[in-house]
Amino acid sequence: MTQAARPGGGNNFTGAEFTPAQAGGFAVSHWISPGLPASRRHGHGHAHAHFVLVTGGRYMTPLAEPGRPPLIYSPPQTWHADHVGEGGGSFLTITLPDRVVDSLPRRRLPGQATLLSDPAAVGLALALRRCAAAGADPDVLEALCLELSGVLAAGRPERWRPAWLGRAVELLNEPACDSMEMSEVAAQVGVHPVHLARGFRRFAGCTPSEMRTGRRLKAAAGLLAHDRLSLAEVALEAGFADQSHFTRVFRSRFGVAPGRYREIVGGAVRRPA
Numbered sequence: 536m537t538q539a540a541r542p543g544g545g546n547n548f549t550g551a552e553f554t555p556a557q558a559g560g561f562a563v564s565h566w567i568s569p570g571l572p573a574s575r576r577h578g579h580g581h582a583h584a585h586f587v588l589v590t591g592g593r594y595m596t597p598l599a600e601p602g603r604p605p606l607i608y609s610p611p612q613t614w615h616a617d618h619v620g621e622g623g624g625s626f627l628t629i630t631l632p633d634r635v636v637d638s639l640p641r642r643r644l645p646g647q648a649t650l651l652s653d654p655a656a657v658g659l660a661l662a663l664r665r666c667a668a669a670g671a672d673p674d675v676l677e678a679l680c681l682e683l684s685g686v687l688a689a690g691r692p693e694r695w696r697p698a699w700l701g702r703a704v705e706l707l708n709e710p711a712c713d714s715m716e717m718s719e720v721a722a723q724v725g726v727h728p729v730h731l732a733r734g735f736r737r738f739a740g741c742t743p744s745e746m747r748t749g750r751r752l753k754a755a756a757g758l759l760a761h762d763r764l765s766l767a768e769v770a771l772e773a774g775f776a777d778q779s780h781f782t783r784v785f786r787s788r789f790g791v792a793p794g795r796y797r798e799i800v801g802g803a804v805r806r807p808a
Contacts, residue, residue, distance in 0.1 A: 545759040547581070548628055550619070552683070556667040559677035559716060560632030563654045564665045568626075568644060571711050580614045585630040586651075586683065587617075588660040592624020598650040608687060609648045611636060617648075628666045635684055638727065643688040651686060651754040656725050672784065674744035681732035682742070688729070699724040703731065704739070707747045710754075713774045717743055752788055759797045766793050 550568030557563070570593065587594075589605040596617040598607055609615070611633070611743035633700070636644070651657070663679050665671075704723045706712045712720065721745060722729040735743050755773035758764055764772060785793045 537565065548626075550625075553667045554670075556671075556673075556676055558673035559680065559718070560634065561677060561680040562630040562682070563627070563663050565627050565664060565667065566625060568592075568624055570619045570621045570623045578614055578616045580612065581609060581648070582612065583630050583633065584611045584613075584636045585609055585628055586660060588629075588657070588664070590625045590627055590664065593620035594618075594624050594626055595620045598648060605653045606660055607648055608645060608651055610645060613648055615648055627660060627757065628744055629663060629680060629683065630659065631680075631684060635681075635729070637709070638652040639684065639688040639729065653686060656683060656686045661685070669787075672744060672748065672780070673798060674717065674747065677733050678735075678742035678744040681717060681729050682736060685729040685733045697726075697734055697735065699726055701733055703735070704746065707743055708750050710774060713747070713751075748784060748788075752785060755781065755785065755793070756789075756796070760800045761791055769793065777800055 548564070552566045552568040553567065555562070555564040585607070585608075587605070587607045594605060596605065596607065596615075598605065607617075618793065650802040657677055659682050663676065663683070666676055666679065682713070703720060705765050706720055706723055708716075715723075718728045726732070726734070731743060735741060735746070739746065741749075751774045755769055755775075758772055759767045762769070764782070767778040770776075770778045774783065775784065777782035782792055785796070789796060791799070
C-alpha cells in the first residue's frame with residue numbers, strides 16, 4: 536500500500552494504492568481516497584493514457600451518467616478536474632504504455648476523455664481488478680489489458696474464425712513458447728497484440744494466456760498422477776515460475792492444492808530417503 540499521490544505508471548493519482556501490478560508495460564492499481572476538500576480541487580494532468588473504473592464512493596466527473604458504472608478512458612496528456620468528493624471513494628486505474636497507444640489506429644482513438652458504456656469493457660476492467668488483487672499471472676493481466684485497449688479501436692468484428700488463430704493455438708501449445716510475450720506470439724502469426732487478444736476471446740472463448748495456462752495445468756496433472764517428481768519439480772517441468780505460483784494457479788482451477796490432488800488420484804509416490 537502506498538500513501539498520498541503517487542505515479543501509477545507515470546500518472547499521478549491521489550490516495551492509498553493497493554495491489555499494484557504491472558505486465559507488458561501496463562500498470563494496474565486500486566486506489567482508496569478520502570476525498571478532496573473544495574480548497575484542494577484543481578485541474579491536473581496525466582502524461583499517459585489510462586482507464587479509470589469507479590468502484591465506490593463519490594467520483595466527481597462531468598462524464599458520469601446515472602445508472603452506469605463510470606469507466607473513463609483518458610488519452611495521453613489529459614488535463615481535467617476529476618476528483619473523489621468529500622466522504623471518499625475508490626477507483627481502479629489501468630495505465631497504458633505509450634507503444635500500445637501509438638500502435639492503435641489513431642483515427643479511431645478518442646481525442647478526449649470518454650465515458651465507455653460497453654458492458655464488456657466494464658467487465659474486463661473488473662476482471663483486471665480481481666486478477667491484480669489475487670496476484671494473477673502477468674500473462675493474464677497483459678492479455679486482459681490488451682483486450683480492454685482493443686475496445687478503444689474496435690472495428691467491425693470478424694465473422695469467421697481467422698486463419699491466424701490456428702497457428703497461434705499451435706504456438707501456445709508448444710512448451711518452447713512459454714517464455715514468449717503476447718507481443719511476440721502476435722508477431723509470429725502476423726497480427727497486432729490487441730487483435731490477438733480480441734480474436735482469442737471471440738473465437739476460442741478465452742485469452743491466449745488462459746490457453747497456455749490450461750496446457751501447463753494439464754501437463755502438471757499428468758506428472759502428479761504418474762511421476763515421482765516433487766511438487767517443486769512438477770511446477771518447473773510444467774512451465775510455472777515456482778511452486779508457489781503453481782500451487783496458486785492449480786488450486787484456482789481444480790479447487791484443491793497439487794499435493795491433495797496427488798493423494799486423490801493415487802499418485803503419491805515418495806522417493807526413498
